[in-house]
Amino acid sequence: MRRYLPLLIFTMLALMLAYRLTMPRVTGTIDSPLIGKTLPDLGIAELPKGPFIVNFFASWCAPCTIEHPTLIQFKKDGIPIIGIAFNDTPENITAWLKKRGNPYKTVIYDAGDGPSVDMGITGVPESFVVDAERIVRKRFQGPLEDPSVIAEFEAAVKP
């Protein structure tokens, strides 16, 4: 009987693998656990009435410069953006915004222990879409540059 053992084990394995092949595959990325939850307290009294964007940035961050024109365009389209300056000084930020234009409705300073921790960012820039009920709807890591990502953000923030 023992000589059938390898065949038996292999048959079971093969059956399982065959069954696995028929199952749908997992694809795509894992969403941030924040999506669908209420926006953490940003430490400011007044948030915009409708949907808005929360954008983490810094004057020392090169990719933030790349996404800057997108944010300016958002401002022209009437989309409110709350900027969170990550690990930066007010002087540097003021100079940076003066040089390039200010797309933000409000700028909050975060020394690395504020909203950046609550919202679990992995680096700058990083952007979130928050709806009128203060629920986080979207998250994007890296500069808003790709037209399809920009279109998605616009669609989400302008219901």
Add this chain to the structure above:
Amino acid sequence: MITEVAHFAFIMAFVVAGMMAAGGLWRSPDIAKRSAITLLALTIIAFLGLEWAYITSDFTVLNTVLNSHSQKPLLYKISGVWGNHEGSMLLWIVILSLFGAGIALSPHIRDETLRQRALGVQGLIAMGFIAFSLFTSNPFARVFPAPADGNSLNPVLQDIGLALHPPALYLGYVGFSSVFSLAAGALIVGRVDQAFAKAVKPFVAIAWLALTIGIAMGSRWAYYELGWGGWWYWDPVENASLLPWLAGTALLHSLLVLEARGALKRWTILLAIIAFAMSLLGTFLVRSGVLSSIHAFAVDPLRGSFILALLIACCGGAFGLYAWRAPQLKTLRLFTPVSRESSLVANNLLLITIAATVLTGTLYPLVMDTLGLAQISVGAPYYNATVLRIAIPLIILMGIGPFLPWKRPGRWAFKGPMLTCLLLTALAMLFIRVNMLGFAIAIWLMVASLAQIKWPLTLKNLSLVLGHFGLGLAIVGMIGTMAMKIEDIRIVNPGDTFTVGRHELRFDGVSNVFGPNYGAEEARITLGTDILKPQKRWYPVSDSQTTEAAIRTYILDDIYVVLGERDLKSGPDAWVVRTTVHPFVAALWFGFGLVALAGVLMLINSWRRR
């Protein structure tokens, strides 16, 4: 035109593989032999044809368009052929044919019936894989209209280590096909004896050697290029290469018993089948998409079904044949408990237990998910808790086994030298003053292996000594990287000095630098007379940020410096710097090198001695 010739040669290869199978399994040894050699010629023509399309950047071939680019350096055009699914399958088939020709020509196979049957089985496998390639992943498919240039200029994959890592692994995986065919042939013939061991040994040696080199190259690449400071991640696909290696190692040792005592016949045959079954299982896991892994190729369900069919045909057939023929191969020979053969049996049991443990860990998430019980992933903690524990007795035994004499219980004459080694190990432990079991067994293995040197030196003796000693040395490296690494994360201002392990470093500040296609923040950190420059890079085109660690390798340790985020709370130019010191990494690579060298010696030895 050249592409059409290559494509035609590839189709002809299918026909010739059919002739090889028919000639081998019915009664025409001559046809089988000639077909095997013709098959090799045809597949080489097909492979060179595809290489030509890559080298000349012929973008009328779909495969070239998807995987090459006219601006790639020549070396990476050449290696680009096997950097994708279709091309790598073609390389698979070339190697398969190479081993088929090896069976046809090997002077070590004395039994002509065995050679003929093995060629038949090898021909069947070749038919299966050529059909798979032609019907589901044809590398010669054309595209119309032809685009102006190719799509692929992936910078990460343009690396010399990565260019050579897959061919070495394939040589190992596919090399076991010849071992499998010989085992199946032996089952058909119904004879497994010392002559079979001599016939199969060179094939096992070459496959095992290639697999060893392939795995070591992959680990080295991961360690130096990925920048995470690890060399083994228990990724399912890494496991898939480890499994045939473990089975192959067990096979090498069981062949010793078969050769010397004519025993362990059924077990050896079973191991030969398992080694190739593990290679096929690995191929299936990588190319079917049932497991997610960083190594995975693009997924097509039809391919998965086809490889599974091949896996079932090969292994189901072989295990069925085994069940049918096993009773003929009975050896009733009892071993005395303290003898070389008993220690080799124990070695085999431990190696196969490790393989089974790794296989369980790799497939467990699949099993759980299939049964609808849970979605889990099995990571390093499982393997560290299980594999390492089984490895400890194995390594201790590796030191003891070679002392024991064959057959007779003897007069315990080995006791003296063994005790001397044990004493030397204890002395060494006192000397280095690191109280760790891992070090004790690694030193024990190295000392006991050196004690095996016998004058005059023979290749066989030297490969045993180097193989076991090399593994001992590699274990020292493994312990160094796993258990003894020193990690240091700190915020530094320009001018600050800090000490990590035996190294003293000074942070000199960060500046912006620009490369050909990226911008970066680069730190300058002084270490002795050397300046380390870790970077944080930003690639605008691919929208990605990478961390370039600065690494320096010394005989005693490696130092790894990574630049973190800026920290303005601590100063205007304060940065987070992460430093890791990995002791004994050089021992790891040198140990792997010795193990590979032992494989080379074993190969020469098994080749010379007819």
